[in-house]
Amino acid sequence: MMNLDxxxxxxxxxxxxxxxxxxxxxxxxxxxxxxSSAARQVLQASVATSEELDAWLDSDMFLDSPExxxxxxxxxQRATARILDRVIKIPADSNLERFFTWLLxxxxxxxxxxxKPGLVASLPLVLGxxxxxxxxxxIRLDSTGAEDALVENQAWDExxxxxxxxxxxxxxxxxxxxxx
Amino acid sequence: xxxxxxxxxxxxxxxxxxxxxxQILRHHIGPITGYVMRMTRYSHGVGNHLPAxxxxxxxxxxxxxxxxxxxxxxxxxxxxxxxxxxRLTTWLHRIAHNLCVDHFRRSQRTPINLDINxxxxxxxxxxxxxxxxxxRRMAQQNRAILLRRALMALPEKQRSALVMCHYQGLSNKETxxxxxxxxxxxxxxxxxxxxxxxxxxxxxxx
Numbered sequence: 001m002m003n004l005d006x007x008x009x010x011x012x013x014x015x016x017x018x019x020x021x022x023x024x025x026x027x028x029x030x031x032x033x034x035x036s037s038a039a040r041q042v043l044q045a046s047v048a049t050s051e052e053l054d055a056w057l058d059s060d061m062f063l064d065s066p067e068x069x070x071x072x073x074x075x076x077q078r079a080t081a082r083i084l085d086r087v088i089k090i091p092a093d094s095n096l097e098r099f100f101t102w103l104l105x106x107x108x109x110x111x112x113x114x115x116k117p118g119l120v121a122s123l124p125l126v127l128g129x130x131x132x133x134x135x136x137x138x139i140r141l142d143s144t145g146a147e148d149a150l151v152e153n154q155a156w157d158e159x160x161x162x163x164x165x166x167x168x169x170x171x172x173x174x175x176x177x178x179x180x
Numbered sequence: 181x182x183x184x185x186x187x188x189x190x191x192x193x194x195x196x197x198x199x200x201x202x203q204i205l206r207h208h209i210g211p212i213t214g215y216v217m218r219m220t221r222y223s224h225g226v227g228n229h230l231p232a233x234x235x236x237x238x239x240x241x242x243x244x245x246x247x248x249x250x251x252x253x254x255x256x257x258x259x260x261x262x263x264x265x266x267r268l269t270t271w272l273h274r275i276a277h278n279l280c281v282d283h284f285r286r287s288q289r290t291p292i293n294l295d296i297n298x299x300x301x302x303x304x305x306x307x308x309x310x311x312x313x314x315x316r317r318m319a320q321q322n323r324a325i326l327l328r329r330a331l332m333a334l335p336e337k338q339r340s341a342l343v344m345c346h347y348q349g350l351s352n353k354e355t356x357x358x359x360x361x362x363x364x365x366x367x368x369x370x371x372x373x374x375x376x377x378x379x380x381x382x383x384x385x386x
Contacts, residue, residue, distance in 0.1 A: 053378050
């Protein structure tokens with residue numbers, strides 16, 4: 001319901017330019033002003049200061065200026081690239097994408113953590129150790145044929161020598177096994 | 181006032197379509213950048229008597245960060261957006277507004293001197309005097325700079341209400357929704373903002 005108090009509130013808040021008044025009350029306010037001389041007095045009283053302030057406010061229509069267009073373009077380009085870079089990682093529909101999203105450090109984040117790539121890089125090592133401990137190695141006593149056993153034993157000894165990391169090969173390993 | 185996009189584009193974005201998101205990004209990035217620029221203290225030439233064609237690099241970075249975070253949050257929280265309840269521009273302004281408020285809270289320890297009482301229009305004109313430029317353009321630029329300084333001197337809530345209603349073309353109900361206040365509270369803020377601006381700007385003209 002439009003009355004003098006409400007009209008005064010509207011003018012104080014939005015100025016005396018009816019175009020800036022709340023759309024759902026504009027028509028009622030204009031009708032009230034046309035009908036009421038007291039309402040016209042309220043409007044007249046605010047004209048001088050309100051128009052001056054609106055002129056000040058409108059002097060900063062910066063968003064319409066070419067300068068703003070340049071700044072907006074600059075910010076828009078950089079922000080769009082960064083946004084899309086971040087956003088494209090977010091959907092992560094497949095498990096592989098989800099894995100890489102989890103794994104790779106976010107370059108836009110202030111605290112980049114490298115423990116995830118480190119953890120993933122150490123996984124093959126751990127896996128190798130586990131497999132190695134589970135795999136049976138050594139001289140197969142149930143080999144069929146003496147020659148097969150000798151070849152196998154030689155290979156095993158060479159492997160032990162390499163693992164020992166020493167230049168001195170034990171005498172019994174340096175000779176030809178076939179001679180003993 | 182920002183025109184709304186085809187509702188199907190918004191529906192596709194909510195469903196996770198990145199192309200629809202890009203379309204929304206291109207459509208809304210201008211108004212949101214404008215809002216953030218007006219709200220942050222580093223807006224165009226404010227508080228440092230810089231010529232209007234100089235834009236503080238640090239300020240540009242802050243604006244960019246807030247704009248970027250606004251749209252990333254739109255994407256991350258897209259399932260929560262209900263087109264029946266609010267326009268997308270209202271929702272985006274709300275996100276940007278909250279980020280601006282966060283920024284103000286973080287940067288309160290290093291306030292910039294925005295005392296507009298120390299400068300008059302004539303003084304500022306003298307500081308930025310440039311004989312190569314037309315007087316009228318200079319006068320307009322000076323008025324704009326002083327206005328921005330006066331805007332920045334307003335309390336944050338009053339400035340938010342004024343920027344949303346006057347510059348962003350948002351309605352009083354939308355502004356109330358964005359700021360989490362009643363329409364009456366928003367109108368009270370607007371009235372106080374206009375009163376203070378009148379006092380400050382009239383003082384500058386003297």
